[in-house]
Amino acid sequence: MRLDALTDDLPEMSTHRAVLTCVAESAQAADWTAPTLRRLLMGLRQVLDEHPDGQPVRLSRVRAVLGATPGSRLARTVLDGLSLLIDDTVPAIRTWIERQCDALPAGYRADVLAWLLVLAEGDERTRPRSTATIYAYFGRVRPHLLAWSETRGQLREITEDDVSQALNKLRGHALTGTFTSLRSLFQFAKRRRLVFTDPTRRLSVGRAPSRTLLPMTAEEIGAVQAAAVTPAQRLIVALAALYAARAKAIRELTLDDIDLGRHRIRLGGAEHRLSELAHNALVTWLKHRHRQWPHTHNRHVLVSWASAAGTGPVSNYYLSWHLLLQGVQLEQIRGDRILQEALATGADPLHLVMAFNLSPETAISYANIARSLLERPIETTEAPPEL
Structure with missing residues (x-):
């Protein structure tokens, strides 16, 4: 036009x-x-x-x-x-918080609203938390608030015995997650003088139980292969499966990070040799990218109809739409790649640090997992900590 x-x-x-x-x-x-x-x-x-x-x-x-x-x-x-x-709009998380708190018993409404807003926006002592954390905290606290409201009119009436009885009904990650959420609420309430005492102060539930990490099965690998059918999906899976690339590194990968002639790729600060599989996936995607957006100025390898008009990376939802909603867990693929490398190299943490640009703590954790699998291949093992 x-x-x-x-x-x-x-x-x-x-x-x-x-x-x-x-x-x-x-x-x-x-x-x-x-x-x-x-x-x-x-x-x-x-x-x-x-x-x-x-x-x-x-x-x-x-x-x-x-x-x-x-x-x-x-x-x-x-x-x-x-x-x-x-920006004169109300953040979506604030609207959600207000809607959820409106449904709480009147005696709890204002205190919980103040707590959630500090989690969302932060204050002089607290950094803002992610929306996922806010959803998780409120989801764990809400059932207990509703139960307590039958006999306790407000937060300051809740006792240590009330909290202990609620926690005694839980096990595993539900126990540790609920305790963390309740402790956050009551510590906030004590600082703001909304309660006289913190009923969680003297309680402890220990550490969360270890999660399990085992190599992906043939069925799981086959499911990923069946789900990853588009050029974008195949490229994303290849980068995670071959180089243990995180979602952020994949989204931020630019054309300047790729040297097809020298078969080199730079991902997340680490340089790798471009394997034939990754080379083919890249070439296939880049041809598709050029057909769809031949005039885009965006230098990121992955582009969408939205990002092609600008210069920024695709959104987190782009990867979720292409993979997570298809049943493909990118972090599972990434973890399996690191674990397979550890198993193949004698569980050497230094090699893992150099190969995947991991922190020493994470590399040692993967090495311990691999060592345990090599010694007791049928036992489940502890998962590495989050980076």
Whole structure:
């Protein structure tokens, strides 16, 4: 489409003209279709016309007009890059927290709301926690709050015996996870003087039981092979299976990290020889990438219809959509690769550090697992700690 049709009435040096031009150029570089681009530009022009030239645009208005689409994300990226975007929206996690707390008994509502908001936003003593942590903490605490509410009207009435009785019904990771969550709640409440005493202060449940880690079975490997059928899926699996690459390293891999001629690849700060399998997977994907987005300026190896219009990596959800929702666990594949290397090299932790850029603690843990498997191949073993 002709951009002039939407910008003819705008001054040459207009900020609105600059925004529309930048969005159009980015979308065209990503090979968006003309109808899609036209809808995006018309919607964005509608948003811009509501604001004086050069004045920031409200994010809520962009979302209301353009919806949750790649075009909306592109428009937000351009506006933000030009310092023309005001985020006036309520974070999704805050909306979730408020909705969940509204359903709690009245005596607990305000205290739990304050606790969850500090977890989400942090304060002078606490860093913000991930949404996954907040979901997990609240999910473990909520059933006990509802049970206690039948005899206890508020947090300050809950005793050490109440907490002990609740914990005594649990085992394993449910026990340690629930204790951690309750301790977080009551420590917060004690600091804010919402309770007189912390009922978890003198309690202890010990360490969480060891998880198990064994080599992937033939059936599990076959399931991964059956699920990974697209060029993107095969490349992601190959990088995890051959180089034990984490999801973050795969997402951030750029064209500059690959030397097909020398058969070299740099992943997560470590350089590797590019095997024939990985070479073929890369070539297949890059051909597909060029067919789909021949004009994109994005230097990341993996691109999507959304990221091709910009320069950033694909989102975490991109990997989940391509793998996790298909039943493929990337971390399981990565762990299996490290374990197989440890088994093949005599459980040498130094070799694992050099081969996969692991921390010494993680390398030693994998080496211990491999040594235990070599000595007692039928026993389950302790999993390595998170990096």
